[in-house]
Each structure stands twice: as structure tokens, then as C-alpha cells.
Amino acid sequence: MTKRDPYLSIVVVSRNDDHGGNLLQRMQLFVDSLYEQCNQYKLKTELIIVEWNPLPDKASLKEALSWPVEREYMVTRIVTVSPEIHATFKHADKMPIFQMIGKNVGIIRAKGRFILATNIDILFSDELIQFISKKKLKEGCHYRVDRVDVDTCVLMRRAKDNLLSLCGKNIIRYNKKYGTYDYRELKGAIPVFVKRTQDFVSRIKVFLSDGYPLIHSNACGDFACMAKKNWISLGGYAELEMYSFHIDSIILILGHYSGIREIDLRSPMEIYHIEHSSGSGWTPGGGEQKLFERLKSDSIPYLVWEDLLQYARDLRHTRDPTKTIIGNNKPSWGLGDRALPETIIR
Template identity: 25%
Template sequence: MNAPPYLSIVGWARNDGYTPNYAKRLEHSIGFLVRQLDRHRIPSEVIVVEWNPPPGSPLLADQMNGFLGGTSHASVRFIVVPPQFHRGPRGWQKRGMHVNNAANVGFRRARGRFVTPKALDTFYSDKLVSTIGRLDLDDRRVYRCDRLDARMEAESWLDLADDELLAALARHVVLRNGRLTHSIDWKMRDLHTNACGDFILMSTPRWHEIRGYQKDPTVLCLDSDSIALHAAAAHGASEVHWQEECIYKVVHGNTHAQRVATIWKDWQLKLDHYLILRHRRELAMNLRVWLNYPRRRVRGLEEILAPSIERHFVAKAARYAKNDTSLVTNDADWGLARESLSDRTVVRAAWDTP
């Protein structure tokens, strides 16, 4: 290798039919991304972590090997994580993907100066790639942008040319995942956590400093992207929210917001309402942390009752707001650092000499 790339984009995948036409969607989005990176001349790599491949299904790395064609600036790597590394967390038998662990494998092995996670069925706006292509990112910053959800009525969008697809996505936006206003009672930094798992761009040393996404003993992996953003801020990264740049996501029936439900018990609701009516909001929020309610349930894994967002996220973010970097959410060997995994480059850029 001559010199390390400027950018690493880390995604995760599994050939299990997560959405209809999943392999075709994946092929389309990776090809689209590679062409963008090449057009804007960004020395880069796209890392696809193929997590826990289902037995009897072909590897995505084999299916997609050769479809991308040539590229001068973007390499594509597939890192395969065998099934034995998936066993153990609660729910592993029912859900074959562990997003935190898969992403961390890619973060740990990324060669770029800057790294961002990316859901592989999303699309970057050309403005976003153009901005990155200025090659003037700051190691002291963490970069965010909004995700725009688009509803496409037919699968014919998979056959559109790149410029036609971007135009169609822009026409069919149904939701902008913009910055949310957090309760002042949460005592956390005002950071753009909404849909941040689709784009948290920061330096590779920063990802190593916070040890990637937090360790999760379940396969739910709730709040981890938001916690990572707050951890980075505690370690000194200031947030830049790009306003004109964006990411598009084609809405399907298995998105995060459609799967997660909040579970209240009657006494919890009554107590919460009582305290808020008497202007004791801070006490109400503290009780949610201390007593861990309302819990959350994820469709398809109803047997796992997840912690409240206040216990799981808000309490950590409040500590990070005080720059408490003693809060470490993962082990020193995060990302299966000690394991030798299959790492295959299916498309090699000019900068990427073996």
C-alpha cells in the first residue's frame, strides 16, 4: 500500500433477506457509492463486514465480486466474521446480526484517516460526497448531517441511473431526521443524535479512543450510535452539523422506529404524570434512570426487555457532558482485534497496492 486512504466507510451485511431484494439493494448502493467516491476523487475504502453468514447461502462477497468494475480511488473490502463470534449475546439465536460488533470489526481494521459507519442501503447526496472531497476535514471535529427518508412505491428505482435516482429520492422524501431538542432535565450536550448511526464522521484515532460502539450483551444494540457521539464530544471532538448535505434512505417495513416500542406500567405513568404536573420534571427523569423505566421492547425479540433510554443512554450522556472520560463502554480488544478474519479486497483502487 502506498499511502493510507483519506476515508473509510464501514457497513455491515448478512445474506439473510433482511429486506426484499436485499442483495440487489446492496449491490446498487455499494456501486452507487463507489462511483461517487471515484467521481470526487476521494482516496477511500468501503468496508463491508459480512457478519455471521447464514449456512447454505452464498457469501455476499462472492455474489458481488466483479460487478463493480474498475475504480481509481475507492477500494471495496469484505471482512467475513464466522458464526462462532455471534454466539452468546441474548437473542443471538433469533437475530443473526449484531450491529455493534460488526461495525466495530470494521472500525478496528479501517485504514482511512477518517471513518464513518453507514447503513449499506442508504445513499449519500452528491453534495455530501463533494464536501468530503474537499479533503479538509478536521481531526478535532465530528461531522453530522440529516437523514432523509424517501418512500418509493416500486422497486423500479433499483434500475435508475445514479443522477435519476438522486432526483427521485429528493422528490419522494417523507421525513427529515433533523436535530432533536432534548429535555433540559437530561443535562446532556446538545448533539445531533437523530439517526446518527448512518453518519458519524470522525478521525480514526477518535474511534479508537472511544473504543467504537459500546459492548452490548444483547443483539438489540440500542442507543450505541448516540452514546458514541457523546463519548467523542467528551474526548474533545466538537460537532459540525452540515445543513445542506444529507443521506437518503428508502423506507421499508423493518426500520428501527417501526420496531421499537416503549413499555409503561400503570404506576409508572401515574407517577410520571404526577411529578411533571407539579413541576418536578428533574425528579421524574431521575426516577426513570434509577428505577429503569419505561423499558423498551423490539419487535421480533419481545422476550428481551431493553433498558429505558434514560438508564441506557441519558445517564451516560450526562456523565460525558461533564467530560467524564472514565466511562469506558468497551473492552481493550474491541472489534475482535485479536482475531484473524478473512479480509478480501474485491475492488482495488490505484492507491491500494498490496
């Protein structure tokens, strides 16, 4: 690392395919908001967009998105994984993106001292970016936040609207450490307190009976922040050629049993997730059922909760990831042995 390197690298994976509906609009909000916040709080950041398996008949992300003029504290790097490389993975004909392998592509190439892996439909609270800008993040720690799901009406905001204020007025649900709470159903302090208590007791029972650690793995694919040296020591996300469900939790479990301390940042340090179309990703309720029906219909493999419990049990007893159902990645994880084309937007 040099003094010229960014303090933070933010890694996302995407392509121009309208996944989840209004994808370019979601990405534009993500980019615009992030540029504005990093400049406001003088946080030297690089945004790494891994453009995985781009469609030949669609504009590239560089061409399809508008890039803010004010870039004093932000540099964007677009790393492209070609359709030819994508085709070498199992189930490539049914899965257009291998999200966690894509994030590894960005992680292994990141220049920041700390790396935040997130997604393109996420907005960060000002308090969260301000906290990171103070440069007090510590090596050996894994930082987590709560995810707040908001209605898609925020995509239709007018120029005069404050985006984050609009998010706060259109909350659907909270994804917290021990459970998910539907904001529209659980109105009032008492119902929320009862639900949170029930979820906490349930997690304690799972911990005592199955050994699943008391970590904040709820919606962890949308915010995982560690020092780059810790990402490297853990070997990145497990590169399983399957749907990404639960893969984001594996590195948290591995980190826990490897001595990395979890730090849960409290509200108002949180992230906002713009709701996507039902079944396009994991969404509590009907969306979850649609997703699994689609995966089953297309014969796309994915991890289930029992797989995660078994992984946690194995690590708890052996502390050796090579002796679990999910082994270590290859030395070339993140396509580290490939020279991938890169575009820099300065």
C-alpha cells in the same frame, strides 16, 4: 498511515438474509452509487463490509453482489465474522447480527485517515461526497448530517432515472438535529417551522433538566464520521450484547464530553435512507412499536431513553466513562485479537 492509504474508510455491516426486504437490491444501489461518486470526485476510498454470521445456505455477499468495473478510487474489503464467533455472544440465538460490534470490527481494521460508519441502505448526496473529496476534514471533529427517508419505489428505478433526483421526489420524512418531520403530513413552511421550534424548545428543556448535550444524535447510526485516531481514542462503539438501539448515540455523548467538536453539515449535504419493512428496524410510528414488541417477545435487551440520559448525566459530572452505567470496551474491542478472513475486491 502512508500516501497509498485511502483518505476515507466507509464501514458497514450486513449479511445475505433479506433483512428489511430487498436487502441485496438496497446493497447493490449503495455499492453502485458509492463507486460512481468516488470515481467522479476522485475520492480515494475503501469500503469495508463486515459480513457478520453469514448463512451457510446463502451465497456470500461477494458472490451475491455485482461489483463495478471502474475501481480506480475504490477498494472493497469484505471481513467475515463466522457463525462460530457470533455464537460466543449473549443472545446470539435470537440476534443474527451485533451491528455495533460489527462496525467496530471494520473501524479497528480501517486504513483510512477518516472513518465513516454507516449502513447498507444509505445513499449519499453528491454534494456530501464532493465536500469530503476536498480533504478538509479535521481531526478532533465529529461530522453529522441529516437523514432523509425515501420511499422504496426508488428500488424500482429505470436505467434512465437519476437515482438521487428520484430520492428527492419520493421523500417520506426528514430526521434533523432536534426532531423528525413527516414530509407528507407537514406540508408548507409554517407547519414545519412550528414543529421544528417545538422540538428545539423540548430539547433545550431536556438539556437544562437532564444534562443531555445538544448534539445531533437523531439517526446517528447512519452517518458518523471522525478521524481514525478519534475513533480509537474513544474506544469505538460500546460493545453491549443487546439490540443496537441508542448504542450509536453513546459515542456521540462520550465524544462531546471528551472535547470532540460536532460539525453539522447542512443540506444539500445529506444522506438518503431507503425505507425498510415495518418493525425490521427503528421507524417512527407503527414500525417503532412493532420493533419493541418483537424485542420484548424475544427477551432481547435494549437501552431506553432513560439509560441514555443517565449516561449523559454521569459523564457530565465525572468525565470518566468507567464510572457510568456503560463502561469502557475491552482492549480487544472490535475482535481486535482475532485474525478474521478477508476478501479484497480490487
